[in-house]
Amino acid sequence: MAFIAKKHESDECRKAASEQDRRMTEESSMIDLGSDAFFMSQALRQAARAYEAEEVPVGAVIVRDGQILARAFNQVELLRDATAHAEMLAMTQAFAALGDWRLNECDLYVTKEPCPMCAGAIVHARLRRVIFGCPDSKAGAAGGLLNLLQHPSLNHRCEITSGILADESLMLLRDFFRHRRESNAANRKLNPAAE
Ligand SMILES: [Zn+2]
Secondary structure (H helix, E strand, O other): OHHHHHHHHHHHHHHHHHHHHHHHHHHHHHOOOOOHHHHHHHHHHHHHHHHHOOOOOOEEEEEEOOEEEEEEEOOHHHHOOOOOOHHHHHHHHHHHHHOOOOOOOOEEEEEEOOOHHHHHHHHHHOOOEEEEEEOOOOOOOEOOOOEOOOOOOOOOOOEEEOOOOHHHHHHHHHHHHHHHHHHHHHHHHHOHHHO
16 A cells, blocks of 8 residues: 555656656747847846855856857956956957957847946957846946947947846846945944944
8 A cells, every 4th residue: 555655656746747847848948048138147147146256246248159258247346456347357258269359240248238448348349239238327338328339430339239137137236235235334333433
């Protein structure tokens, strides 16, 4: 009897597992591995790594012919380098991977609209497309504050796609700054002399 009960149980388990397999196969076939959303999700993973390292959570990937050439996250604090933005680090990786400073067949995915420094470097490197998550109306240089990526006087212009996984990118940034404010306030409470 015990054996029969066990067999029945394992049949149930197998049935549940195969149902899960079927659902997972269905779900993964729904994700288009060449889509903007897929590559942005890879940039978001980099942003999450920045968050874990207590860096402003911005991540970037560079893609050529559907292949990811470079992945990077913001490392300004870790490297003590004001230029160590995710886009800059990803571009350096892509130059090395291709052995060329021209990235005109490459697309850059970044979770937040690039700043003027990164946008300037993107134009120098002649990237084909820039795809970003959340806009930055205060300091963005892809149409937020200004548009260096499509400036009529510069010798290269990029195609821009904005708003890909924007909510996820923004939530990560908001969460990061909220936590930072809270821990700064807690530190001030513990050490009022520092004020
Ligand atoms: Zn930047």
